[in-house]
Amino acid sequence: xxxxxxxxxxxxxxxxxxxxxxxxxxxxxxxxxxxxxxxxxxxxxxxxxxxxxxxxxxxxxxxxxxxxxxxxxxxxxxxxxxxxxxxxxxxxxxxxxxxxxxxxxxxxxxxxxxxxxxxxxxxxxxxxxxxxxxxxxxxxxxxxxxxxxxxxxxxxxxxxxxxxxxxxxxxxxxxxxxxxxxxxxxxxxxxxxxxxxxxx
Amino acid sequence: xxxxxxxxxxxxxxxxxxxxxxxxxxxxxxxxxxxxxxxxxxxxxxxxxxxxxxxxxxxxxxxxxxxxxxxxxxxxxxxxxxxxxxxxxxxxxxxxxxxxxxxxxxxxxxxxxxxxxxxxxxxxxxxxxxxxxxxxxxxxxxxxxxxxxxxxxxxxxxxxxxxxxxxxxxxxxxxxxxxxxxxxxxxxxxxxxxxxxxxx
DNA sequence: CGTTGTTTTGACCAGTTGGTCAAATGCAAG
DNA sequence: CTTGCATTTGACCAACTGGTCAAAACAACG
Numbered sequence: 030x031x032x033x034x035x036x037x038x039x040x041x042x043x044x045x046x047x048x049x050x051x052x053x054x055x056x057x058x059x060x061x062x063x064x065x066x067x068x069x070x071x072x073x074x075x076x077x078x079x080x081x082x083x084x085x086x087x088x089x090x091x092x093x094x095x096x097x098x099x100x101x102x103x104x105x106x107x108x109x110x111x112x113x114x115x116x117x118x119x120x121x122x123x124x125x126x127x128x129x130x131x132x133x134x135x136x137x138x139x140x141x142x143x144x145x146x147x148x149x150x151x152x153x154x155x156x157x158x159x160x161x162x163x164x165x166x167x168x169x170x171x172x173x174x175x176x177x178x179x180x181x182x183x184x185x186x187x188x189x190x191x192x193x194x195x196x197x198x199x200x201x202x203x204x205x206x207x208x209x210x211x212x213x214x215x216x217x218x219x220x221x222x223x224x225x226x227x228x229x
Numbered sequence: 230x231x232x233x234x235x236x237x238x239x240x241x242x243x244x245x246x247x248x249x250x251x252x253x254x255x256x257x258x259x260x261x262x263x264x265x266x267x268x269x270x271x272x273x274x275x276x277x278x279x280x281x282x283x284x285x286x287x288x289x290x291x292x293x294x295x296x297x298x299x300x301x302x303x304x305x306x307x308x309x310x311x312x313x314x315x316x317x318x319x320x321x322x323x324x325x326x327x328x329x330x331x332x333x334x335x336x337x338x339x340x341x342x343x344x345x346x347x348x349x350x351x352x353x354x355x356x357x358x359x360x361x362x363x364x365x366x367x368x369x370x371x372x373x374x375x376x377x378x379x380x381x382x383x384x385x386x387x388x389x390x391x392x393x394x395x396x397x398x399x400x401x402x403x404x405x406x407x408x409x410x411x412x413x414x415x416x417x418x419x420x421x422x423x424x425x426x427x428x429x
Numbered sequence: 430c431g432t433t434g435t436t437t438t439g440a441c442c443a444g445t446t447g448g449t450c451a452a453a454t455g456c457a458a459g
Numbered sequence: 460c461t462t463g464c465a466t467t468t469g470a471c472c473a474a475c476t477g478g479t480c481a482a483a484a485c486a487a488c489g
Binding site for chain 2: 054055056057058059060061135138139141142143144145149152153156157160161177179180182183184186187189190191193194195197198200201202204205206207209214215217218221222225226228
């Protein structure tokens with residue numbers, strides 16, 4: 030039987046994961062170094078490796094944690110709800126995720142950019158299955174004339190693209206916007222966009 | 230006066246830039262190695278460095294070339310044209326760029342993800358100025374009631390996000406779509422989206 | 430052909446990388 | 460306060476990193 034983690038273990042594992050998230054999300058797996066992560070976590074490198082077996086292990090732990098939270102908002106899209114409100118709600122939830130968890134968004138982006146070597150299987154199976162299921166719901170809404178007839182897959186892609194852009198391209202968005210805060214305007218824009226797009 | 234490049238120089242410099250684009254666009258600056266680039270270019274590492282002074286120099290040459298072509302489509306947005314056609318045309322041009330130059334799109338994405346250390350100045354000056362100028366045109370159209378009243382900056386962001394998504398997240402898009410080709414559906418979807426969004 | 434400039438290469442280097450290990454330190458329960 | 464386990468560390472390693480250099484191979488032109 031596995032022993033319960035001590036307080037020190039909890040604290041240090043959490044510090045490592047947070048530091049790893051910082052570094053991996055900015056530099057990608059290859060570009061990140063254990064020394065960077067160790068420094069960010071306030072630990073020595075051998076001490077890092079006391080808590081995680083390898084660089085891979087830290088990265089894997091982060092990806093696993095990410096997968097859970099990342100797909101949840103889509104899972105919550107409810108076929109029994111009001112179509113337009115459901116889709117707009119999903120977009121807003123995803124936007125909030127970008128605002129509140131930008132590092133996670135960038136970790137995902139980096140992983141996909143590098144060809145998703147570690148999660149391609151999951152994309153092809155779990156993610157595809159989930160998206161296909163929700164796409165069917167959306168298609169049914171369109172067939173019933175409750176929303177406009179748009180390609181459900183590309184509709185979902187559009188929500189991902191539009192919301193993650195604000196996290197992944199944060200520095201560009203802020204450079205262009207100057208002082209203005211991005212997320213309020215983005216939220217308003219998204220609402221208007223999907224309202225008009227989906228009106229039957 | 231500088232001598233004209235020999236045929237060998239042209240060929241090898243081109244091979245190096247193409248190889249560098251492959252590697253940098255996938256792994257980012259830090260994650261890319263000269264050995265990788267040399268191998269992809271079919272040259273030895275010292276031979277690489279005969280043509281480019283350093284890793285930085287290859288990357289800088291790529292970024293410079295990218296900046297030109299990357300901002301062109303937006304520059305072509307014409308205040309004298311038909312508003313909705315102009316904006317839809319820009320979106321389509323940008324989508325074609327994603328389709329035809331996905332490596333360039335990913336190079337850009339990687340650079341921004343890593344905090345844009347090498348181009349932040351340009352974002353703050355050139356890019357911001359260009360976007361502000363075009364945003365004014367769009368705002369004028371909205372003020373004249375020729376298009377719906379949407380935030381011009383977020384409208385431009387939406388075009389960037391929606392089009393670049395297909396290049397940057399290519400592997401995810403294809404994993405979810407299965408066999409279906411992404412770009413035809415994307416093109417139709419974009420047209421419908423901006424048509425409906427912008428209708429006054 | 431020989432000479433001159435261009436291109437390519439093998440050997441090398443110092444710094445960094447992910448990772449190991451034995452020994453030292455800290456700590457909590459009896 | 461001691462015993463046993465959890466934690467931390469310094470020293471170390473082999474592989475890889477970006478980069479250098481002198482010498483070799485090649486190309487071109489008279």
